[in-house]
Amino acid sequence: MVMQNKHAGFNTAEGFTLIEVLVVLAIIATLLSMVAPRYFETVERSKETTLKHDLIGMRDAIDKYYSDTGNYPDTLDDLVNKKYLRTIPEDPITGSNSTWVVTPPVSLEVNGSIYDIHSGSPAIAQDGSNYADW
Structure with missing residues (x-):
């Protein structure tokens, strides 16, 4: 008994060619190069x-503290301890809540x-301004 190839006479190559894969990768890279700068x-x-x-929230808390007590807070923790703030927020630019710069009266x-x-x-x-000047 002789076995016959059921695909005899047809090219049975499956999958993508290297050219097709490279074209798709080039299209994806082009799209990413347009989207990434806007994302950042x-x-x-x-x-x-x-x-x-x-800054608006903390300045408002400082003003309310002064209005209620007649004094400015000595530390940012005073605002938290006396419930003017829930927590000292993290500076989103530095990524820390301990980098705030305070100005005395x-x-x-x-x-x-x-x-x-x-x-x-x-x-x-x-906009060209310094974050420290806000």
Whole structure:
């Protein structure tokens, strides 16, 4: 008995050729090169937005603390301990909650050490300003 190849006379190659795979990879690389910069720009913009909101919240807490006590807080932990903040937020630019830079009150007649707060990052924002100046 002779076995016959049921695909006799047909090219039975299966799968993709190397050229097809390379073309698909080139298309994917092109798409990624267009999308990646926008992704990273969006990530930076979201960090900046988070920083702005955190600064507004902490400055508001400092003002409320002063309004209630007549003094500015000595540490950021005072704002947490007296329930003006739930936690000290993480600076989204530096990735730490211990890099905040505090500004003391200008007047010597006022007690406390924290009049204002800024990011401790030396980096420059997308608009060209320094994060530390916000």
